[in-house]
């Protein structure tokens with residue numbers, strides 16, 4: 001068999017790639033221009049942030065679950081942030097804000113796109129590296145510096161920014177609005193600006209590499225869905241992040257140069273009326289959400305792409321409705337730019353305009369439903385292999401359905417006016433974006449870990465990780481829907497002082513407890529990850545998942561340049577599973593004479 | 600590595616595509632700002648004022664510079680190195696002239712009591728400063744690129760490896776020029 005032969009070829013060349021270049025430690029691991037190493041840098045930095053951000057949520061859940069208790073050990077760790085063993089209100093807001101910022105941007109954008117776009121694009125389109133490996137390296141280093149600055153904001157005297165991840169003025173525009181609005185906010189803006197530059201540099205490369213660097217035979221409709229999803233993600237990022245940047249520049253002017261873009265003659269306690277005139281805080285919301293809504297899809301689409309790929313491979317069936325998957329990705333990408341005001345239904349939006357945004361928002365349900373239908377049909381009668389990656393992929397679909405449905409509730413302005421800024425919204429976006437994308441990321445890591453490190457992750461730990469996280473995610477966020485429906489507002493420090501929310505004291509404690517268990521379970525994953533890099537079972541075959549895509553035609557541990565010899569040519573789409581009696585037919589296999597319908 | 604990476608048979612050079620996509624994102628930034636401008640203008644407290652006359656001159660200067668950089672590309676392709684360098688330098692100098700004219704324009708505005716920043720400022724003036732200032736920063740980036748290319752070309756013996764850099768620079772330069780025309784028209788008549 002020809003691809004058997006190719007398999008042995010690859011083995012012979014396994015170490016070849018390593019010796020070609022004379023990399024020093026510094027150029028190989030630190031200032032690397034190899035997309036695979038840059039991917040790992042993004043992944044590990046993202047993981048560090050995920051742990052920190054997760055830890056923050058444990059801390060503020062501790063406050064919500066046990067508002068009256070005092071934990072002396074907290075004070076010994078956090079010092080003045082936990083006076084008397086209780087998180088202070090200032091610290092609570094700082095934690096919530098940093099948690100949101102870090103998870104949305106540093107973990108689920110940089111950590112997710114940065115990792116998988118870098119790792120998979122050249123490997124799956126058949127390129128030796130990105131269009132500009134140098135810009136790619138810069139993209140990581142901008143992210144790294146952004147990370148350091150964001151991290152340092154945790155240690156300044158007045159604390160990090162604490163006005164929420166959306167950074168609405170006036171909290172973000174006035175130095176005196178809160179302690180976190182001083183140096184903390186300056187550092188937040190600088191870190192975010194650098195982060196935006198990092199995303200842009202990454203995005204330019206991803207788009208160009210996909211459009212321009214594909215191997216022979218790799219037409220656009222033969223691209224794996226991962227690549228399509230990463231492509232749309234990059235397009236969304238390149239078109240929406242600059243708008244956030246422009247909004248932040250105006251914010252910098254208001255903060256530092258006395259302009260009145262967002263500030264007006266509002267009355268500030270202890271200061272009196274401001275001298276600013278005519279500014280509009282809502283202008284910021286428009287600029288923010290014009291990025292903000294595409295951003296949620298920037299977070300979600302890579303997960304969707306990987307889930308599609310992993311589901312097809314592990315169902316041993318072609319993805320159902322490839323073109324429909326593409327079309328719905330396209331529709332989602334377009335609609336993502338046309339719905340931002342659904343975050344602003346309570347800003348006094350013109351009701352007519354509001355209805356237009358309701359309509360456009362609800363339209364997103366159509367492509368979303370198409371995707372769900374196609375995933376389920378891909379599973380239908382498949383020869384399913386329940387690898388941890390597959391479980392996380394299926395978990396993703398479940399979460400996407402649950403969270404998508406509540407999106408339809410929120411998309412109705414009339415309902416949203418009641419539900420806005422309540423725990424219902426918190427439940428919605430954590431399920432549909434936070435946890436779902438995290439699941440996509442886990443699926444990706446479990447699936448491509450053998451390609452990244454030449455070793456396997458431990459499966460048993462993977463199963464434990466999945467089941468506890470899956471059950472935990474629903475146990476944490478499902479009850480929040482009820483709390484939101486009962487009117488419980490988000491971003492409050494202590495609910496125990498309201499008679500009407502006293503009934504939730506026990507539920508809050510329950511949620512907090514589960515949150516801690518789920519967080520602890522993630523440590524299990526970290527142990528599995530780092531242990532397996534060094535001690536995991538070695539990969540001995542080129543194509544452990546018997547997958548059709550090109551990354552599995554590289555040596556087990558590919559060097560810089562990916563393929564020791566020629567880049568393979570592609571002859572078919574990536575989803576020929578269970579076709580004509582073959583379990584799978586790699587993209588590199590030429591189309592046979594007697595083959596039925598080819599792509 | 601760099602040579603092997605660009606081995607495939609692309610119709611358009613990857614760096615050119617990188618640049619085009621990058622220009623798309625710059626467009627979005629200014630689209631965001633000019634949309635914000637329109638929204639803001641329709642609200643209360645909007646100060647009407649005339650653009651400084653100097654902006655008309657700077658518009659003329661940047662238009663000419665687009666022509667000179669196109670000549671530089673032509674000369675680079677024809678291998679006429681001395682003239683190529685000449686046109687590059689002229690373009691860079693015109694770029695600097697544009698910068699000076701714009702800054703003078705801001706000063707003229709301030710002098711005629713249109714505060715751009717500070718407590719007396721109106722967002723009309725502040726918008727003008729931010730939008731044209733950001734454009735100016737992009738142009739300065741272009742000037743720096745031109746200077747780097749000129750210095751490199753001074754060391755080069757043949758023009759064969761000069762063509763791509765100057766083509767990239769020219770694309771960017773025309774873009775910054777067009778962007779200014781758009782902003783000029785927008786700020787003068789549309790917004």
Ligand code: HEM
Nearest residue numbers: 296300342343365404407408410411420421425429432433
């Ligand atoms: C059918 C699909 C969806 C609809 C109709 C929808 C609708 C909405 C609406 C109307 C809100 C505003 C709620 C409020 O603040 O009052 C909202 C919030 C949010 N949605 Fe969705 N959504 C959908 C899917 C998604 C997806 C797929 C994601 C992410 C991957 C997402 C992420 C978010 C986030 C992060 C927020 C809250 C942001 C914040 O205020 O902090 N949504 N959604």
Ligand SMILES: [Cu+2]
Nearest residue numbers: 293340342343
């Ligand atoms: Cu949204």
